[in-house]
Amino acid sequence: MTAPLIDPFQRAISYLRVSVTDRCDFRCVYCMSENMTFLPKKELLTLEELDRMCSAFITMGVEKLRITGGEPLVRKGIMTFFNSMTRHLDSGALRELTLTTNGSQLERFADDLYAAGVRRVNISLDTLDEKKFADITRWGRLPQVIKGIDAAQRAGLRVKINTVALKDFNEDELFSLVEWCRSRDMDLTFIEVMPMGDIGNEDRIDQYWKLSDLRARLAEEYTLTDLAERTGGPARYVQLEETGQKIGFITPLSHNFCESCNRVRLTCTGELFMCLGQDDMADLRPALRNNPGDDAPLREAIRDAISHKPKGHDFDYSRQDVSGRVTRHMSHTGG
Ligand code: SAM
Ligand code: SF4
Numbered sequence: 001m002t003a004p005l006i007d008p009f010q011r012a013i014s015y016l017r018v019s020v021t022d023r024c025d026f027r028c029v030y031c032m033s034e035n036m037t038f039l040p041k042k043e044l045l046t047l048e049e050l051d052r053m054c055s056a057f058i059t060m061g062v063e064k065l066r067i068t069g070g071e072p073l074v075r076k077g078i079m080t081f082f083n084s085m086t087r088h089l090d091s092g093a094l095r096e097l098t099l100t101t102n103g104s105q106l107e108r109f110a111d112d113l114y115a116a117g118v119r120r121v122n123i124s125l126d127t128l129d130e131k132k133f134a135d136i137t138r139w140g141r142l143p144q145v146i147k148g149i150d151a152a153q154r155a156g157l158r159v160k161i162n163t164v165a166l167k168d169f170n171e172d173e174l175f176s177l178v179e180w181c182r183s184r185d186m187d188l189t190f191i192e193v194m195p196m197g198d199i200g201n202e203d204r205i206d207q208y209w210k211l212s213d214l215r216a217r218l219a220e221e222y223t224l225t226d227l228a229e230r231t232g233g234p235a236r237y238v239q240l241e242e243t244g245q246k247i248g249f250i251t252p253l254s255h256n257f258c259e260s261c262n263r264v265r266l267t268c269t270g271e272l273f274m275c276l277g278q279d280d281m282a283d284l285r286p287a288l289r290n291n292p293g294d295d296a297p298l299r300e301a302i303r304d305a306i307s308h309k310p311k312g313h314d315f316d317y318s319r320q321d322v323s324g325r326v327t328r329h330m331s332h333t334g335g
Pocket of ligand 2: 024025026027028032069070071102124335
C-alpha cells in the first residue's frame with residue numbers, strides 16, 4: 001500500500017468508476033445518438049490492462065470500484081475481469097465491487113457476479129411501460145430487463161433502480177415507480193439529465209425535469225425525512241415515512257456537491273477524468289503500456305493526475321442555453 005491519493009482540496013480519492021466499454025445494446029435517447037461511432041477495439045484497454053489499472057488505484061487507497069460503460073456486461077470476457085478483482089475483496093483492500101447496468105444481460109450474469117463478490121447493483125430503468133421503454137432506449141425491451149432484475153434478486157444482489165427524470169415522459173409514473181420499488185424491496189434514485197455529448201435531435205432543456213419539482217410532488221403523497229447519509233457524490237437521500245423506503249436524488253445541476261467529491265473516472269481507453277463535468281483529463285495509457293511489468297510509472301501518473309483534480313464543475317441550466325456542456329457522451333466517461 002502506498003500513500004493515499006489526496007487532491008489539492010484535501011479530498012481523499014477512495015472511489016473509482018471504470019468504464020469498460022463505450023458500446024451498448026441500447027441507445028437511450030438522452031445518452032446516445034441512434035448512429036453512434038464506437039472506438040476501434042484496439043483502442044480499448046485489454047482486460048489485463050484494466051486489472052493493472054484498477055489494482056494500481058487500489059494500492060493507492062481506492063476502496064470502492066464501480067464498473068460501468070456503455071453497458072459493462074456486453075464487454076466480451078467481462079467476468080474474467082470481475083473474477084480477477086475478487087482477490088482485492090478477499091485481501092480487504094477493496095471494500096466494494098459493484099456495477100451500473102441497464103439490466104439486459106443480468107439474467108445471464110447475476111449468479112456469477114454474486115460469486116465474484118458483487119453484492120449490490122444499480123440498474124437503470126426509466127419507465128414501467130413497455131412501449132415507452134422501447135421508445136426511450138430505442139433498442140431495449142422491458143421484459144428482458146425485468147427478467148434481469150428478477151435474476152439479480154434471486155442471486156442475492158441488492159438492487160437499486162436509477163431513473164432519469166424526464167419531463168413529459170415519466171412524470172406520470174412517479175408514484176407507480178416508487179410503489180413498484182417498494183413492492184420489490186429496491187431502493188430508487190432519480191437522476192437529473194446532464195448536458196453530455198451530442199445526442200441528435202433531442203433538446204435537453206425540454207428533457208429537463210427539475211428534481212426539486214419531483215421532490216415537491218412526492219411530498220404531496222408522502223412524509224419525507226432527509227437522511228444524513230452521504231456518499232461523497234451528488235446523491236442526497238430521503239426516507240418515505242409511510243413506507244420506510246429510501247429515495248435518492250442525483251442533482252448535479254441544481255446542487256453543488258463538489259466539496260465532498262471522493263471519486264474519479266477511468267474511461268475504457270485509459271483516460272482519467274478527474275471531474276464528470278470538466279473536459280480536463282490525464283491519459284494513463286502510455287504509462288501503462290510503455291512499462292510492462294512495472295507499475296511505478298503508472299502510479300506516478302495517477303498521483304500527478306489527482307494533483308490536478310479541479311474544485312468542481314460548471315453545468316448550468318439556469319440560462320436558456322445549456323452552458324458548461326461537455327462534449328463527450330456519458331457512455332464514454334461512464335455514468
Ligand atoms: N449502460 C449502463 C446503464 O444504463 O446503467 C451504465 C452506463 S449509463 C451511461 C449510466 C447511467 O447514466 C444510467 O443510469 C443512465 O441513465 C445515466 N445517463 C446517461 N446519460 C445521461 C445524461 N445525459 N444525463 C443523466 N444521466 C445519464
Ligand atoms: Fe446504454 Fe446505459 Fe447509455 Fe442507455 S444509458 S444507451 S443503457 S450506456
